[in-house]
Amino acid sequence: MLEIGTKAPAFTLPDQNGNMRSLADYQGQKVILYFYPKDMTAGCTKQACAFGDLYPQFREKGAAVLGVSKDSVASHKKFEEKYGLPFTLLSDPEKEVIQAYDVWKEKKNYGKVSMGVVRTTYLIDENGIIIKAFDKVKAADNPAQMLGELE
Secondary structure, three states: OOOOOOEOOOOEEEEOOOOEEEHHHHOOOEEEEEEOOOOOOHHHHHHHHHHHHHHHHHHHOOEEEEEEEOOOHHHHHHHHHHHOOOOEEEEOOOOHHHHHOOOEEEEEEOOEEEEEEOOEEEEEOOOOEEEEEEEOOOOOOHHHHHHHHOO
16 A cells, blocks of 8 residues: 555546546546446445445535546446446556556455455545555445545
């Protein structure tokens, strides 16, 4: 996990519509950057839908919400449409940003060890500095937790 107080690594990735988005696009506003394992899975859907439900409050507080996984642009588009997600999903199939943010790790699932995205959420301030970092977050609770961090 990246350290609080450090500059967030810059990135440019395609969103669910195929448009290129960079961290610099959000200069001047807080960014909730959350990394999740896979579109359409139970935990990831709970997390995304909860971020969607709270999205108006995030916007009121001047924060952007960006979800990142290694799923394709097409997968993100299906995920967005199926659940009516109002925020940006970024596709990182090469895992460049996932690795830059130190969320590609060894995971144990039912005794089996594999590499994967560890559910992690960063809060980045208006100047691109990481001000909060949470790893191994609980999918359903994370969006409300992050809204609280904006108080």
